[in-house]
Amino acid sequence: MSSTFEQIANIIAETCDIPRDTIKPESHAIDDLGIDSLDFLDIAFAIDKAFGIKMPLEKWTQEVNDGKATTEQYFVLKNLADRIDELVAAKNAGTGTASGS
Amino acid sequence: MQLEYFTLIDRIVDLNIGDKTIVVEADVPQTSTIFEGHFPGYPIMPGVLLTEAMAQSSGWLLLGLMKFERMPFLAMIKEAKMRGFVNPGEVLTIEAKVEHEGSGFAVTSAKVRVGKELKCSADLTFRHIPFPHPDLRVHMDAMAKKIGFPQRALTHD
Numbered sequence: 001m002s003s004t005f006e007q008i009a010n011i012i013a014e015t016c017d018i019p020r021d022t023i024k025p026e027s028h029a030i031d032d033l034g035i036d037s038l039d040f041l042d043i044a045f046a047i048d049k050a051f052g053i054k055m056p057l058e059k060w061t062q063e064v065n066d067g068k069a070t071t072e073q074y075f076v077l078k079n080l081a082d083r084i085d086e087l088v089a090a091k092n093a094g095t096g097t098a099s100g101s
Numbered sequence: 102m103q104l105e106y107f108t109l110i111d112r113i114v115d116l117n118i119g120d121k122t123i124v125v126e127a128d129v130p131q132t133s134t135i136f137e138g139h140f141p142g143y144p145i146m147p148g149v150l151l152t153e154a155m156a157q158s159s160g161w162l163l164l165g166l167m168k169f170e171r172m173p174f175l176a177m178i179k180e181a182k183m184r185g186f187v188n189p190g191e192v193l194t195i196e197a198k199v200e201h202e203g204s205g206f207a208v209t210s211a212k213v214r215v216g217k218e219l220k221c222s223a224d225l226t227f228r229h230i231p232f233p234h235p236d237l238r239v240h241m242d243a244m245a246k247k248i249g250f251p252q253r254a255l256t257h258d
Contacts, residue, residue: 038176041176042226048201057204
Protein backbone atom coordinates (compact mmCIF):
# COMPACT_ATOMS: atom_id res chain seq x y z
CA MET A 1 0.00 0.00 0.00
CA SER A 2 1.36 3.38 -0.96
CA SER A 3 2.17 5.96 1.70
CA THR A 4 -0.27 8.67 2.62
CA PHE A 5 1.95 11.25 0.96
CA GLU A 6 2.06 9.22 -2.25
CA GLN A 7 -1.71 8.97 -2.31
CA ILE A 8 -2.12 12.69 -1.69
CA ALA A 9 0.43 13.57 -4.34
CA ASN A 10 -1.30 11.35 -6.87
CA ILE A 11 -4.67 12.90 -6.07
CA ILE A 12 -3.24 16.42 -6.48
CA ALA A 13 -1.49 15.52 -9.73
CA GLU A 14 -4.67 14.08 -11.18
CA THR A 15 -7.07 16.69 -9.83
CA CYS A 16 -5.02 19.78 -10.64
CA ASP A 17 -3.10 18.53 -13.65
CA ILE A 18 0.23 19.17 -11.92
CA PRO A 19 3.19 16.99 -13.00
CA ARG A 20 3.59 14.32 -10.32
CA ASP A 21 7.37 14.71 -10.14
CA THR A 22 7.03 18.35 -9.07
CA ILE A 23 4.99 17.42 -6.00
CA LYS A 24 7.31 16.90 -3.04
CA PRO A 25 6.72 16.22 0.67
CA GLU A 26 8.04 19.74 1.33
CA SER A 27 5.69 21.33 -1.22
CA HIS A 28 3.21 23.86 0.12
CA ALA A 29 -0.09 23.20 -1.62
CA ILE A 30 -0.90 26.89 -1.96
CA ASP A 31 2.44 28.69 -2.08
CA ASP A 32 4.44 26.16 -4.10
CA LEU A 33 1.83 24.29 -6.14
CA GLY A 34 -0.53 27.22 -6.69
CA ILE A 35 -3.61 25.26 -5.69
CA ASP A 36 -6.54 27.61 -5.14
CA SER A 37 -9.45 27.12 -2.76
CA LEU A 38 -11.75 25.69 -5.41
CA ASP A 39 -9.22 23.11 -6.53
CA PHE A 40 -8.62 22.30 -2.89
CA LEU A 41 -12.31 21.46 -2.53
CA ASP A 42 -11.85 18.88 -5.25
CA ILE A 43 -8.74 17.55 -3.54
CA ALA A 44 -10.52 17.43 -0.17
CA PHE A 45 -13.38 15.47 -1.75
CA ALA A 46 -10.94 12.96 -3.23
CA ILE A 47 -8.94 12.65 0.02
CA ASP A 48 -12.10 12.26 2.13
CA LYS A 49 -13.26 9.49 -0.20
CA ALA A 50 -9.89 7.77 -0.45
CA PHE A 51 -9.27 7.68 3.30
CA GLY A 52 -12.86 7.47 4.57
CA ILE A 53 -12.51 10.63 6.64
CA LYS A 54 -13.82 14.17 6.74
CA MET A 55 -10.94 16.61 6.77
CA PRO A 56 -11.91 19.45 9.11
CA LEU A 57 -11.05 22.18 6.62
CA GLU A 58 -13.20 24.81 8.28
CA LYS A 59 -11.60 24.17 11.66
CA TRP A 60 -8.13 24.32 10.16
CA THR A 61 -8.94 27.53 8.30
CA GLN A 62 -10.32 29.09 11.45
CA GLU A 63 -7.18 28.15 13.38
CA VAL A 64 -5.02 29.79 10.72
CA ASN A 65 -7.22 32.89 10.63
CA ASP A 66 -7.09 33.13 14.44
CA GLY A 67 -3.30 32.85 14.43
CA LYS A 68 -3.43 29.56 16.33
CA ALA A 69 -1.83 27.62 13.49
CA THR A 70 0.18 28.28 10.38
CA THR A 71 -0.75 27.25 6.87
CA GLU A 72 2.41 25.14 6.85
CA GLN A 73 0.95 22.89 9.52
CA TYR A 74 -1.88 21.87 7.23
CA PHE A 75 -0.82 22.63 3.69
CA VAL A 76 2.78 21.45 3.48
CA LEU A 77 2.11 18.01 2.08
CA LYS A 78 4.16 15.97 4.55
CA ASN A 79 2.28 17.73 7.35
CA LEU A 80 -1.03 17.22 5.59
CA ALA A 81 -0.17 13.53 5.33
CA ASP A 82 0.46 13.47 9.10
CA ARG A 83 -2.89 15.16 9.77
CA ILE A 84 -4.62 12.61 7.55
CA ASP A 85 -2.88 9.74 9.33
CA GLU A 86 -4.12 11.18 12.62
CA LEU A 87 -7.67 11.41 11.30
CA VAL A 88 -7.54 7.85 10.00
CA ALA A 89 -6.14 6.62 13.33
CA ALA A 90 -8.85 8.46 15.24
CA LYS A 91 -11.48 6.97 12.99
CA ASN A 92 -10.11 3.46 13.42
CA ALA A 93 -9.94 3.96 17.17
CA GLY A 94 -13.58 5.00 17.12
CA THR A 95 -12.89 8.23 18.93
CA GLY A 96 -15.21 10.10 16.66
CA THR A 97 -12.71 12.82 15.96
CA ALA A 98 -12.17 11.87 12.35
CA SER A 99 -14.46 14.62 11.27
CA GLY A 100 -15.11 18.19 12.10
CA SER A 101 -16.42 21.26 10.47
CA MET B 102 -40.99 28.36 -12.64
CA GLN B 103 -40.20 32.03 -13.10
CA LEU B 104 -37.18 31.81 -15.29
CA GLU B 105 -36.33 35.52 -15.20
CA TYR B 106 -36.21 35.46 -11.40
CA PHE B 107 -34.31 32.19 -11.17
CA THR B 108 -37.26 30.75 -9.29
CA LEU B 109 -36.96 27.30 -10.75
CA ILE B 110 -38.49 24.87 -8.26
CA ASP B 111 -42.26 24.71 -7.86
CA ARG B 112 -42.76 21.96 -5.31
CA ILE B 113 -40.95 19.43 -3.22
CA VAL B 114 -42.37 15.97 -3.84
CA ASP B 115 -40.16 14.04 -1.46
CA LEU B 116 -37.34 14.90 0.91
CA ASN B 117 -35.62 11.98 2.60
CA ILE B 118 -33.11 13.23 5.13
CA GLY B 119 -32.00 9.70 6.05
CA ASP B 120 -31.23 8.73 2.47
CA LYS B 121 -30.05 12.27 1.67
CA THR B 122 -32.27 12.47 -1.41
CA ILE B 123 -34.84 14.89 -2.75
CA VAL B 124 -37.39 14.85 -5.56
CA VAL B 125 -38.89 18.11 -6.77
CA GLU B 126 -41.06 19.22 -9.66
CA ALA B 127 -40.92 22.28 -11.83
CA ASP B 128 -43.40 23.51 -14.43
CA VAL B 129 -41.66 24.99 -17.44
CA PRO B 130 -43.71 28.05 -18.45
CA GLN B 131 -45.39 28.21 -21.83
CA THR B 132 -44.06 31.70 -22.40
CA SER B 133 -41.01 33.59 -21.16
CA THR B 134 -38.74 36.31 -22.47
CA ILE B 135 -36.01 33.69 -22.20
CA PHE B 136 -37.68 31.72 -24.98
CA GLU B 137 -37.78 34.77 -27.24
CA GLY B 138 -34.03 34.53 -27.58
CA HIS B 139 -33.51 30.83 -26.90
CA PHE B 140 -34.48 30.26 -29.67
CA PRO B 141 -36.65 32.26 -32.10
CA GLY B 142 -39.13 29.83 -33.59
CA TYR B 143 -37.72 26.95 -31.54
CA PRO B 144 -38.04 27.67 -27.81
CA ILE B 145 -36.15 25.29 -25.50
CA MET B 146 -34.93 25.52 -21.92
CA PRO B 147 -31.32 26.74 -21.77
CA GLY B 148 -28.89 24.19 -20.41
CA VAL B 149 -27.60 26.70 -17.86
CA LEU B 150 -31.09 27.00 -16.38
CA LEU B 151 -31.51 23.24 -16.29
CA THR B 152 -28.18 23.06 -14.48
CA GLU B 153 -29.34 25.81 -12.11
CA ALA B 154 -32.54 23.84 -11.48
CA MET B 155 -30.43 20.82 -10.51
CA ALA B 156 -28.37 23.08 -8.25
CA GLN B 157 -31.47 24.53 -6.58
CA SER B 158 -32.88 21.04 -6.03
CA SER B 159 -29.61 20.00 -4.43
CA GLY B 160 -29.63 23.23 -2.45
CA TRP B 161 -33.01 22.47 -0.84
CA LEU B 162 -31.74 19.05 0.10
CA LEU B 163 -28.60 20.50 1.68
CA LEU B 164 -30.61 23.18 3.48
CA GLY B 165 -32.68 20.40 5.00
CA LEU B 166 -29.63 18.44 6.05
CA MET B 167 -28.15 21.56 7.63
CA LYS B 168 -31.47 22.62 9.19
CA PHE B 169 -31.33 26.00 7.46
CA GLU B 170 -28.33 26.97 9.57
CA ARG B 171 -26.08 27.38 6.56
CA MET B 172 -26.61 28.38 2.94
CA PRO B 173 -25.14 26.32 0.10
CA PHE B 174 -23.64 28.10 -2.91
CA LEU B 175 -22.81 26.38 -6.18
CA ALA B 176 -19.05 26.08 -6.61
CA MET B 177 -18.39 23.43 -9.23
CA ILE B 178 -20.21 21.61 -12.03
CA LYS B 179 -18.92 18.34 -13.40
CA GLU B 180 -20.19 15.91 -15.96
CA ALA B 181 -23.05 18.19 -16.97
CA LYS B 182 -24.83 16.44 -19.80
CA MET B 183 -27.76 17.87 -21.74
CA ARG B 184 -29.33 14.73 -23.13
CA GLY B 185 -32.49 16.06 -24.71
CA PHE B 186 -34.44 19.25 -25.36
CA VAL B 187 -36.86 20.55 -22.74
CA ASN B 188 -39.81 22.43 -24.20
CA PRO B 189 -42.19 25.09 -22.85
CA GLY B 190 -45.08 23.60 -20.87
CA GLU B 191 -43.28 20.43 -19.82
CA VAL B 192 -43.06 19.29 -16.21
CA LEU B 193 -39.61 18.52 -14.86
CA THR B 194 -38.98 15.93 -12.20
CA ILE B 195 -35.62 16.60 -10.60
CA GLU B 196 -33.86 14.16 -8.32
CA ALA B 197 -30.78 14.97 -6.29
CA LYS B 198 -28.67 12.93 -3.93
CA VAL B 199 -25.83 13.87 -1.61
CA GLU B 200 -22.70 12.00 -2.61
CA HIS B 201 -20.42 13.45 0.03
CA GLU B 202 -20.58 15.83 2.96
CA GLY B 203 -17.24 17.48 3.57
CA SER B 204 -16.19 20.21 5.94
CA GLY B 205 -17.73 23.38 4.52
CA PHE B 206 -18.67 21.72 1.27
CA ALA B 207 -20.91 19.02 -0.16
CA VAL B 208 -21.12 17.08 -3.42
CA THR B 209 -24.38 16.03 -5.03
CA SER B 210 -25.52 14.27 -8.16
CA ALA B 211 -28.71 15.35 -9.89
CA LYS B 212 -30.95 14.31 -12.77
CA VAL B 213 -33.79 15.99 -14.63
CA ARG B 214 -36.52 13.93 -16.23
CA VAL B 215 -39.59 14.74 -18.27
CA GLY B 216 -41.83 11.75 -17.73
CA LYS B 217 -39.46 8.82 -17.80
CA GLU B 218 -37.06 10.45 -20.22
CA LEU B 219 -33.74 11.58 -18.75
CA LYS B 220 -33.05 15.09 -20.01
CA CYS B 221 -29.90 16.08 -18.18
CA SER B 222 -27.59 15.18 -15.31
CA ALA B 223 -24.63 16.63 -13.45
CA ASP B 224 -22.37 16.29 -10.45
CA LEU B 225 -22.38 19.45 -8.36
CA THR B 226 -20.16 20.79 -5.60
CA PHE B 227 -21.34 23.40 -3.12
CA ARG B 228 -19.61 25.49 -0.52
CA HIS B 229 -21.83 26.25 2.45
CA ILE B 230 -21.53 29.08 4.91
CA PRO B 231 -23.65 30.62 7.66
CA PHE B 232 -26.37 32.79 6.10
CA PRO B 233 -24.46 35.90 4.99
CA HIS B 234 -27.47 38.23 5.34
CA PRO B 235 -30.70 37.98 7.35
CA ASP B 236 -32.76 38.97 4.31
CA LEU B 237 -31.54 35.88 2.50
CA ARG B 238 -32.66 33.67 5.37
CA VAL B 239 -36.09 35.35 5.35
CA HIS B 240 -36.32 34.82 1.59
CA MET B 241 -35.35 31.16 1.84
CA ASP B 242 -37.89 30.57 4.62
CA ALA B 243 -40.60 32.12 2.45
CA MET B 244 -39.56 30.07 -0.56
CA ALA B 245 -39.48 26.92 1.55
CA LYS B 246 -43.06 27.51 2.61
CA LYS B 247 -44.11 28.24 -0.96
CA ILE B 248 -42.68 25.02 -2.40
CA GLY B 249 -43.85 22.84 0.47
CA PHE B 250 -40.60 22.21 2.28
CA PRO B 251 -41.55 19.65 4.95
CA GLN B 252 -40.82 21.25 8.32
CA ARG B 253 -40.72 17.81 9.96
CA ALA B 254 -37.52 17.24 7.99
CA LEU B 255 -35.78 19.73 10.26
CA THR B 256 -36.18 17.65 13.39
CA HIS B 257 -33.47 15.15 12.52
CA ASP B 258 -30.35 14.70 14.65
